Amino acid sequence: MIKKANVSTTNPLDVILLSSGLNGDYVPTLIDHVTEIVRFSKNNIYCHNFVYDIGIDFDFDSFDVIVITHNFWFKNLHKDVREKIKKSRALKIQFLQDEFLYIDHVNKYMNEMGINIICSVTPKETHERYYKSDKIESLINTYEVFTGYVSSTFSNPSLFNLTDRPIDIGYRSRVPYPFLGKLGYEKQKICENFKRISKENGLVSNISIHEEDRLYGKNWIKFLQSCRTQLGTASGWSIVDFNGEVVEPVHRFRLENPHSDFETIWNAVLLEHEGNLVAEMLSPRIWEYASTGSTMVMHEGKYSGVVYPWVHYIPIKKDYSNINDVVSALKDRKFCEKLSLNAHRDLILSGRYDYRLLAKTLDSIIEEHCFVSQVPIRKSLVKENFDNYMSKSHGQIYRYGKNGRKLKFEFGAIPYVYRHLSDAILRNLPWIGSAIRQAGGSPTDRMTKGLASLRVGMGQPAWRELIKLWLLSRDNRRSIPVAWLLRDILLLAIMAAQRNGLGPILKSPDSPTKGLGMRVSSSQVIIYDMPIDSGEIGWTDSLLSDELQKSQHFILWDRTQCLKIRKFDATLIFSWPLGRKTGLFRSEADEYYHMRGLTLMASSHPSAVAKAIMAALKPMPSNRIARLAKLLRI
Structure with a gap:
């Protein structure tokens, strides 16, 4: 009893x-x-x-x-x-x-x-x-x-300042799951829209929903303190799945229709479920923005009744019909500072939350x-x-x-202490530390991938040339993050390894990945996996270079023929051995691996980029294959 x-x-x-x-x-x-x-x-x-x-x-x-x-x-x-x-x-x-x-x-x-x-x-x-x-x-x-509260870290008054903020608009999030509905998609929508809006209005922005660009700890705080404003949306969802009736059809549709954008998925599968049960609440980001003095620029919403438009944040109508007013307010530094002070007073100093x-x-x-x-x-x-x-x-x-x-501190703590010390040392290294802080994510993971990229990059003439051109050009160093270029070189090396039978073989329900192909349009270069040996792909260095010179081309890797998206993943993910460690590689929301570094390099060095790509796609002689295996430490 x-x-x-x-x-x-x-x-x-x-x-x-x-x-x-x-x-x-x-x-x-x-x-x-x-x-x-x-x-x-x-x-x-x-x-x-x-x-x-x-x-x-x-x-x-x-x-x-x-x-x-x-x-x-x-x-x-x-x-x-x-x-x-x-x-x-x-x-x-x-x-x-x-x-x-x-x-x-x-x-x-x-x-x-x-x-x-x-x-x-x-x-x-x-x-x-x-x-x-x-x-x-x-x-x-x-x-x-x-969903969260003001932590002891963010209740520290010393974090708040309104000076030395070189970035006008900042934002970090991750690709939302399609089955969250329209409300969940707002995170991606605000990111995509403000990348365009900031460029059109001459505003300096640092906006990303890439998983590898996420920032943590002190790096996250420094990022917040470097931005005058931060974008935001309500947390939550506008669709609830009670027994698999939403998730299962979405997964099947994405398998059958890779690269479908949210609107396509929504119209095909989610429309009938939209609004079946809506949950809109504030995000813990609000406390972090208020604590560090970043003015909030957010979609209109309830935000659990904690913040109010034009008092604590600049509201964006969800149809963006007031975007001119938003941009004007965003450019008004005094007004932004007023909102930041209001938010800090009511959300942090009050101690209510x-x-x-x-x-x-x-x-x-x-x-x-x-x-x-x-x-x-x-x-x-x-x-x-x-x-x-x-x-x-x-x-x-x-x-x-x-x-x-x-x-x-005891024996079991040694790996964790070592990792923390390694991360701290890497973040503060001359030049390299700056690149790691800029890139975000785990410094140790970044360094593992970076070292692997440098090994294979310096060991292959065409890839080594890209690194050389980046180092010698001040414009390249300013406009192209080194992390982007090194990641793309590593992806090229993985392509070459796959093309030449090295490393893990990705398997689809039908067949293993054995080859690579390439198709080129007026605006895209798409490298794609093939379940059969591709043999000759029909392109040469000079032909590809000619295409890249005509106009800007976005360089993408399509893995959907042999790598299938998992049910609870928002993007494609594959792993690859990097010596004694394993690297994870996530696609964008459209299920392509966007090679952002190569895309930017192609604007000024199309011939070098063409040679680098073709070096990955052509069959290698046995001595080159052995060297690549050694450099990748397979």
């Missing part, structure tokens, strides 16, 4: 916080979520960041409350562990985000785990449509929470709903003993406490 306990006057309760964050630093918002709950909650929080590896012998009954973060998929949790959580005497609280996929499946798993409380980022009035009490028998209540609010909400939920079984009160856990258990059993190297997250 279970009874409700009045815990308002009791000692702090023991709460196990389960996440799949491991020891990583790759999702700052998740790190903040875990760290700040521990820091500000009045209860004793014990962090288990290896939820997928949790054993069926784990004693959940040692805790009064089980809190599960939003960053794991229920199916990956062993069914016996799900059953054990359900049988536990503890109150079960589930945090959820990205609540647009397989909702019926999510309900099924939460029912199996006996979830009592759901903390959702969707509007409270829609919760009954997502999480029905007849499907989750143990459900007591649901609560609406933000920091993680104390989330911790207070969680504590209130626990106080209102916590249940205890009619058994003698046990002694509280010793936190140091739990931390030692996590370190020994799972290699968890971070300790979480009231002073934040700290690394406990």
Whole structure:
């Protein structure tokens, strides 16, 4: 039998916080979520960041409350562990985000785990449509929470300044999933539109939705502080998939119609589902913009009632009918500074939206709903003993406490310490560090790809010539990021390796990749995979050079004949061995690999670019193949 306990006057309760964050630093918002709950909650929080590896012998009954973060998929949790959580005497609280996929499946798993409380980022009035009490028998209540809060990092007043901002418009995001609907597509729409708008109006911009251009940590803060304004849209979706009725048809359509843009997919598959359940909320980016003094330029939206147009941000009508007013306001530095000051005052200095609010909400939920079984009160856990258990059993190297997250230096921490030191050293190297900071992403990953590019580039005459021309031209160095050029040279090397039978062979349902072809139009050079040996492709260096001289050509690699997009990926992804490491390569939203460095180089050096491309497509003699294998360390 279970009874409700009045815990308002009791000692702090023991709460196990389960996440799949491991020891990583790759999702700052998740790190903040875990760290700040521990820091500000009045209860004793014990962090288990290896939820997928949790054993069926784990004693959940040692805790009064089980809190599960939003960053794991229920199916990956062993069914016996799900059953054990359900049988536990503890109150079960589930945090959820990205609540647009397989909702019926999510309900099924939460029912199996006996979830009592759901903390959702969707509007409270829609919760009954997502999480029905007849499907989750143990459900007591649901609560609406933000997607993120102001972290200790971004509540620091010293981050705010309004000077030395050479970039007019900045933006970083990622390619959205098509099945998010029109609302999700806005992230890509604002990026594409403002690349054009900034160019037309003489504004300096740094805008990207490329995964490899994303910035983290100090580099992200420096980027924000270098931009006068930042673009933004509401987070959320305008389509919800309850049982695969959206995701499955979208995936089939994309397999059958590669390179389809969002509008094509929407008209063919998504139109009938658009608006079936809309969830629009603010993005945690808003706190970061307000903290660093970047004026927000965003699509009109509700933004959870936190920010208001012309008070905190410059609003863009979704049909862009007011774009002239937006550009005028954006160019007015004094007006932009006024909005930045308003946002900083109301969102950051007020303290209304920091993680104390989330911790207070969680504590209130626990106080209102916590249940205890009619058994003698046990002694509280010793936190140091739990931390030692996590370190020994799972290699968890971070300790979480009231002073934040700290690394406990021990043998298991050496790889992480080494990586952090390596990243810091790489970011601060002369010249190379500047290129790495500009490129974004993981410095170690960038360096791995960069070194591989230099090895193969310097070892092949045609590719070496490209590097030489870039180094000798000041205009090239200013207009073409070195990271773009090196990535393209590495892609050419991968093409050559594939063409000559080196490295992994990509397989489609029908046949392996064995060759490459090329087609040239008045504006594009498209290199494409072929399931059969291509033999001679019908082009020479001089013919291709002549075409490149006529007009600007966008140089693309099409892998869709032999590499198929996966169901839950927004873009194509393939991996390639780079010595002892593996590099991941993501396409653009249109499923092409855009070779941006070569495209820009072709404007001034068409002959060199033509030779570099043809060097990758022509069969190589055996001695060159052996050298390429050595340079790629295959």
